[in-house]
Amino acid sequence: MSEVYASRRKRLRDRCNAGGSTAALISRPANVRYLAGAAPKAAVLLLGRREEEDVLVCPGPPEDRPGEGRPDEQLRTHALPHAGGDPAVAAADILTAEGGDSLAVEEHHLTVARHRALRSVAPRLRLADLASAVEQLRVVKDEEEISCLRVGAEIADQALGELLESILVGRTERHLALELERRLVDHGADGPAFPTSVATGPNSGRPGHRPTDRRVEEGDFLSVCLGATYRGYRCEIGRTFVIGTSPADWQIELYDLVFAAQRAGRESLAPGAAYRDVDRAARQLLDSAGYAAGLPALTGHGVGLEIDEDPQLTPAAMGKLDACVPVTVEPGVHLPGRGGVRIDDTLVVRPEADGGPELLTITTKELLAL
Amino acid sequence: MSEVYASRRKRLRDRCNAGGSTAALISRPANVRYLAGAAPKAAVLLLGRREEEDVLVCPGPPEDRPGEGRPDEQLRTHALPHAGGDPAVAAADILTAEGGDSLAVEEHHLTVARHRALRSVAPRLRLADLASAVEQLRVVKDEEEISCLRVGAEIADQALGELLESILVGRTERHLALELERRLVDHGADGPAFPTSVATGPNSGRPGHRPTDRRVEEGDFLSVCLGATYRGYRCEIGRTFVIGTSPADWQIELYDLVFAAQRAGRESLAPGAAYRDVDRAARQLLDSAGYAAGLPALTGHGVGLEIDEDPQLTPAAMGKLDACVPVTVEPGVHLPGRGGVRIDDTLVVRPEADGGPELLTITTKELLAL
Incomplete structure (x- = not known):
């Protein structure tokens, strides 16, 4: 199954890179599950410019929950050390540390407050709108x-x-x-x-x-x-x-x-x-x-x-x-x-x-x- | 029960008016229910500067759904004529038509995309953050x-x-x-x-x-x-x-x-x-x-x-x-x-x-x- 998720991420990456190389932050749970195999509660997926940069950021260690899928084993996972933090903010931190300078977010899912938190933790990151790119990939099923x-x-x-x-x-x-x-x-x-x-x-x-x-x-x-x-x-x-x-x-x-x-x-x-x-x-x-x-x-x-x-x-x-x-x-x-x-x-x-x-x-x- | 909802809205209005007279848009469903008696799917509450201006904006005619509460009968209701519209945008329209010029929104609930739609439909409306004012009112129960x-x-x-x-x-x-x-x-x-x-x-x-x-x-x-x-x-x-x-x-x-x-x-x-x-x-x-x-x-x-x-x-x-x-x-x-x-x-x-x-x-x- 792992290749399925990697190839879905690749299709999304190709789309993101078509409009200038940019990373993407996927926060809508069904979209996270589609691309990562599972959507642990509040987890977000950071889609990097290259596959090795992809990382599933979870508020705590991902639990094995039957029925909710298993995270793709090829995918890096990062668990927040302290409960209560926002994985989206942690993802912006990770991206900045790796030299990323632009990030497309799901503006139809992210709240204004979280968006502001992203801007404040990473003021030099250019934030763009991923819009419903993942929803569009999901329309045709395998x-x-x-x-x-x-x-x-x-x-x-x-x-x-x-x-x-x-x-x-x-x-x-x-x-x-x-x-x-x-x-x-x-x-x-x-x-x-x-x-x-x-x-x-x-x-x-x-x-x-x-x-x-x-x-x-x-x-x-x-x-x-x-x-x-x-x-x-x-x-x-x-x-x-x-x-x-x-x-x-x-x-x-x-x-x-x-x-x-x-x-x-x-x-x-x-x-x-x-x-x-x-x-x-x-x-x-x-x-x-x-x-x-x-x-x-x-x-x-x-x-x-x-x-x-x-x-x-x-x-x-x-x-x-x-x-x-x-x-x-x-x-x-x-x-x-x-x-x-x-x-x-x-x-x-x-x-x-x-x-x-x-x-x-x-x-x-x-x-x-x- | 109707007075209960009116008095909750009054407490919120007093808070909003304390920092300069402003209207508020309540979109988080539990907050809408707390202030309006019911939260029909996707409905928002526009809290005006005076009680007569309060209006519950619903995507369609509110249905009678036991267990989900009944809308306060004293409260004006506005149903969108066309399905698929955003009640938050309709509320901004109503406020502007009534001469309102500032609106506090729940930035921890409203998405970036909806916030942008509000700004674009009512560019002269000053948007502020209501933050968790309603959640704070809800802490102490009657x-x-x-x-x-x-x-x-x-x-x-x-x-x-x-x-x-x-x-x-x-x-x-x-x-x-x-x-x-x-x-x-x-x-x-x-x-x-x-x-x-x-x-x-x-x-x-x-x-x-x-x-x-x-x-x-x-x-x-x-x-x-x-x-x-x-x-x-x-x-x-x-x-x-x-x-x-x-x-x-x-x-x-x-x-x-x-x-x-x-x-x-x-x-x-x-x-x-x-x-x-x-x-x-x-x-x-x-x-x-x-x-x-x-x-x-x-x-x-x-x-x-x-x-x-x-x-x-x-x-x-x-x-x-x-x-x-x-x-x-x-x-x-x-x-x-x-x-x-x-x-x-x-x-x-x-x-x-x-x-x-x-x-x-x-x-x-x-x-x-x-």
Whole structure:
């Protein structure tokens, strides 16, 4: 694995050196993990002008924490001697001692106070903005990363499948969510990829609904959204079911509509497809059915070391999909007071020659009556 | 409740106005919640020069999310018309439109990129640093806040008590942690206050240990640290047990030592006591027993809307305790390869006339053999 991290750092170094040789300070935890194999709490990565200068600066000795990855063994580690210091400041010290004179920082992550501390400890260091260079490297995944997502999706499918076999009526949203999270861990997840959402009756279909003490009732829509973290990689699946034997007409109608919208979104995934076109594919059926006003800002997003990564599939997004980019497709409709439907898959963009988009979350999308 | 939030905002306003009339932008979520009653995701609070100018700026319509509080009804709310905008930038716009010319921001929370966006949208606004003014207001709690902590501590005591009645040998750290978290929610917690730590055998006594798949064995130390969030307030309890009928001599010895250190820390809590003296009280017995080198940087900390707040009880901390400050006292010793002991309580500092420190976490601290 070590070469993977070194080669990621090399790609970033090439980018930094393209605009004049400069060192970079990576502080955002998912970016540190991507480049160093692990992100011990508050650790930062100093990317030097040459590989030998790279160093992971930790507030204390890095601990071995399964699920959080292991630091690349080829990478130098520096542990602060005193607890309470800022590893970013220590990294600036190291760079200055080694003769560095410019440093690109993640201005979208570093606070104003830390930035000022850097300036004050190393006044001669020119500070620049690394912007989202590491996030951009992270968009396209390698097969190792995709296989972590695939395992995570299998785990989420298993947890969801088991829940569907149990009795649901009378149980609260909170209990169902906790049970799903326990099952994720039972099946080998590091943990849930994000707080599990279980929404019943009038809550169903609300994006990001936090589980309440409402109990599942006959006739409810039940929408569930969960994901597993596996070796740091986070996936997402969302399904909506009806409780009882016969869904009402409005339920069937709404479900069919969202299902068709979600399928259109999935089918539009291809290398070269514009983000906004994928969004439009998923959105336009819902728009023309009269639901334009209540729709969420996005119909999908990238996943990886974070659950919400680039790209963002929105009407205004700029950019095009590449092969090997995992994204969610998750349109939904929520009717205030009545409930609604969300259907959410994680897929990997693949060229048509390879069979088109690879569906990672394979739980059925038929409307099940439970 | 509404007057509570208005009076907190007034105290902050008085502070801001003391150094020349200025508005303030509060972005750190726990600070927003403290002053506005709720912190919808990404919302910021603009504190005007007069109460009528205060406004909670949210990225979208604030949702009713139990457990996350309700926005103060007296407080004006402004929802951004377009998703994806930065509420901090919108707040600067509002202030400028109302004739404001200076704004104190939380430089320890705001990123460099957001700070720059503020400067660019409102170039004539003088930006200053609010520093940790709100965090300082939050240190001393009112009785309403303390009663939330008290309920949270009761919930944690219940969850822990139930676990102790079950069979432990053969179960993994991860399962025990998940079961504790489920029980917290069963008993009415919003959720865990922080990731529950369960550490067995050689892992026992490690501060912040993340649960692994190691199973509980006869003869192990078992250390558990958990807490409940109740109406946003977070408490903490930690206990260490032995598994089996007869603890080994080294286990009894180590336990007695940590117990004595923790008691010394608890007994030193009083209004006017220096933070560092409380730390020393808890630390010195462990130091003189030869464990100085391996001790964590702090022996306790404040709790409230966040699990780790001011004050920090460390050897170098400046400042003195006030009445009505809730803190943890949590010394511990971990012997690499063998395990260790941590004992952790949440207490509220009270004057001696009121009976001295109020212990919120009342689970026994006898060495139980389970």
